[in-house]
Amino acid sequence: MSDTAAVVNVAEKLAQFSELWSQKTVAALNDYEVKLAKVKGEFVWHTHDDTDELFLVVSGRLTIRLRDGDVVVGPGELYVVPRGVEHCPVADEETAILLVEPTGTLNTGSAGGPLTRAAEALD
């Protein structure tokens, strides 16, 4: 970070990509990062053993399946999945989300698999 770090316009950043389930880093906050993603369909059940994970829904609707019930997060709403809690994000419609979590947190957590992707910087 520097004094000249730019203002991040979330809508403009979202317009820069279309891939689903691919996290784009838009800002750093100490050793955390702010990421954007577009999601649709069902992801994989996974757990982050070492960190909570913040989801803020920008548009659309995100269902976070938990083993003991679903959490539905709409636009302007946020939810923190506690560390160690298995979850599976699902969206019926294309949904834009903002995530905050420690830098380097993988999207599939401890589950791994073909959907695993490191976050990419978005200019």
Add this chain to the structure above:
Amino acid sequence: MSDTAAVVNVAEKLAQFSELWSQKTVAALNDYEVKLAKVKGEFVWHTHDDTDELFLVVSGRLTIRLRDGDVVVGPGELYVVPRGVEHCPVADEETAILLVEPTGTLNTGSAGGPLTRAAEALD
């Protein structure tokens, strides 16, 4: 945090208070917290020596004065003030912001003074 942590509706939380420059904690993320505040007018010049500070503007418009120029943050935009960078938040109109920073970070940083307030939990 627990499995039953609630979904946070930002607009509903903002409707629960009216004081200006008073940070309300709405979620925990590891040793960070998510806070909401309503601001209007000019705050005080201050620095957070140990942490970056994330501002996301929900409504209104926030000007973050820096010693080398102003940064203007509108709705749906975010900006991270780097640690050690002196800044002074200003808003001409009432502005609602979401902040993310380490738990216990004081609003006035190292400046102290009469506007210093610990964040309060918002049920």
